Amino acid sequence: MDYVSALVPPVVMAVFFIALIVVIVKTQGGPNKAKEDAAVDAALARAEAARQQDGTPAP
Known part of the structure; x- marks a missing residue:
């Protein structure tokens, strides 16, 4: 019966x-x-628009 209780949480998750x-x-x-x-x-x-207003070049 231990194997059932060990498998239940992973199966539920x-x-x-x-x-x-x-x-x-x-x-x-x-x-x-x-x-x-x-x-x-x-x-x-x-x-x-903010980038162009700051005058920074495009990447």
Whole structure:
């Protein structure tokens, strides 16, 4: 019976990890993708504008 108690925690952690990965993959994209992409594009545009204003050369 010791082998069962030794295997239960890793199996439970593996199941939860797989469930987490499935949730992450399923929530990619969808209706919020355009909003998230727009937020990233706006942040990049602000950073580029600030870099150009400082006069630092592009990498």
